[in-house]
Amino acid sequence: MRIASLVPSATEMLFALGLGGDVVGVTHECDHPAAAGELPPLTATVLPPGLSAGEIDAVVKEVVGEGRALYTLDEGKLAELGPELIVTQAVCEVCAVSYDDVVAVAARLPSRPRVLQQDPSRFGEVLDDLTRLGAAVGVEARAAEVRGELERRLDAVRLAVAAEPRPRVLALEWLDPPFLGGHWIPEMIAIAGGEDVAGPSGEKSPQVGWEELGGLDPDVVVSMPCGWYLEESCEQALRHADRLEAFGEARLYAVDGASTFSRPGPRLVDGVELLAHLLHPERVEPPKGIGFAELTAQISRS
Numbered sequence: 001m002r003i004a005s006l007v008p009s010a011t012e013m014l015f016a017l018g019l020g021g022d023v024v025g026v027t028h029e030c031d032h033p034a035a036a037g038e039l040p041p042l043t044a045t046v047l048p049p050g051l052s053a054g055e056i057d058a059v060v061k062e063v064v065g066e067g068r069a070l071y072t073l074d075e076g077k078l079a080e081l082g083p084e085l086i087v088t089q090a091v092c093e094v095c096a097v098s099y100d101d102v103v104a105v106a107a108r109l110p111s112r113p114r115v116l117q118q119d120p121s122r123f124g125e126v127l128d129d130l131t132r133l134g135a136a137v138g139v140e141a142r143a144a145e146v147r148g149e150l151e152r153r154l155d156a157v158r159l160a161v162a163a164e165p166r167p168r169v170l171a172l173e174w175l176d177p178p179f180l181g182g183h184w185i186p187e188m189i190a191i192a193g194g195e196d197v198a199g200p201s202g203e204k205s206p207q208v209g210w211e212e213l214g215g216l217d218p219d220v221v222v223s224m225p226c227g228w229y230l231e232e233s234c235e236q237a238l239r240h241a242d243r244l245e246a247f248g249e250a251r252l253y254a255v256d257g258a259s260t261f262s263r264p265g266p267r268l269v270d271g272v273e274l275l276a277h278l279l280h281p282e283r284v285e286p287p288k289g290i291g292f293a294e295l296t297a298q299i300s301r302s
Contacts, residue, residue, distance in 0.1 A: 001137055002111075004042060004083035006073070006097050009126075009265035010118055011036050013133050014087070016266050017142050024081040027097075029227070032259065032267070040081065043097055044072050053176040053225065053236050071097045075105050082111040085136065089118045118264075122202045123187040126264040127151070150269045154191055157276045160283045161193030167219035167279050169194040170247070173205045173226050173257070175240045178213065180206055181224060184264060192275035193283075194220065210243050220279060221250050223295075224257035230291040233257055241299040252295045253278055260290055 004025045005011040011030040014023050020035055028041040047059055047070065063070055078086075086106055090099035099117060106115050116136050120126045127147050134143020169189045171181030182205035186196035197216045200206060205226070221244060223237040233254040237244060244252055255261065255278075260271030274292060276284035286292070 001085060002081065002083045003137070004078060004081065004086045004113070005030065006043060006086060006088040006102060007118060008032070009263040010087040010089075010129075010133065012263065012265035012267060013130055014137075016130075016146050017134055017137070017139050019137060019139065022137070024083055025078065040077060042074050042078055042081075044074075046070055046072065053174065053239075057174065057177060069098055069101065073097045073101060073105055075108070078105065079109050079111075082109075083113045084111060085116060086113045087116045087118065087133065120264045121183050123184040123191075123268065126184060126268060129264070130266070146266070150266060153269050154272060157191055157193075157272055157284060161276055161280050164193050164280050164283060166193055166195045168197045168217060169275075169279070170197050170213065170216055170218035170221045170250075171199055172221065172223050173261075174207075175223060175225065175236045175243075178208050178210055178243075179226075180208055181222075181261070182206060184268065185224075185261065188261070188268065188272045188275060191272050192279055194275065194279045210246075214246070216247075218247055218250050221247050221252050222275070222278070223252070223254040224261045226262045227258050229258050230254060230256040230293065234293050234295065237295055238298065244295075244299050250296075251278075252299050253292055254295055255292045256290060 001022050002024045003022050005014055005023055006027055008027060008030045011026050012032055015033050025040045025042040026036050027043045030036040088099055088102045103115055106113050118129045120129055130147050131143050134140050171185050173179045173181045181199045182203050186199045186201035189196045197218050223233050225233050225236050237254045260267050270287040270290050273287040274290050277286040
């Protein structure tokens, strides 16, 4: 089956299901596994390069407010590739090509592809999407196997931290302006043995003011900017050191948001394991190949 993936998380799922050879095109952001980055990109962003976090937020709000699209879809390339299935999403208007645009383009393609929509808001729905994707491409057994392994890893984390005190955790999905980690993030924190002090579970990540975060008294603050990697996460946290310093004795971490928290795919389990290590380092080892940085000392000295 010829498959076009218009969501990085779906690309990761397809490769995990052993279907990398069936994927004919991906997004400009698909970079995992490495082989995905070698496939033809079908999308592009209208955001100019080099913007700061605050500038990105301002431009996104302007573009969306004017009813314009944040991403373009290469219809000509898509027609040339002739997919039988397109996987997309509608859960986040700033994360991928518009679902309505994808449906409209698909209807015009000579290959008349099916469109499979993935819109998880909770952790269990991410796993359900893996099952649904496996069924859509005829690899139900492999999907059950992959899901079973992911669930076993989650159960191992739950068991490891079950008897431990639960630190209070503040997850920041953006810092300029601040957004709280919503959707599946609070559930990830709970599985990892923590208590989310602010994020709305199963709901969109809300923008808040720094003054609204006063009095939360977190034990741990995690910078996990949506779509950004570790280096950018560290940079954004350090740029707002004066704000983060106000959390007093809290331990402060920067993590690779793009790889392990933003994308609702298999690597969310790596994110749970990483959170469990940050919250309970004596109980859970960090997952291999996933970067993080403790910034407590740097920020407290600023």
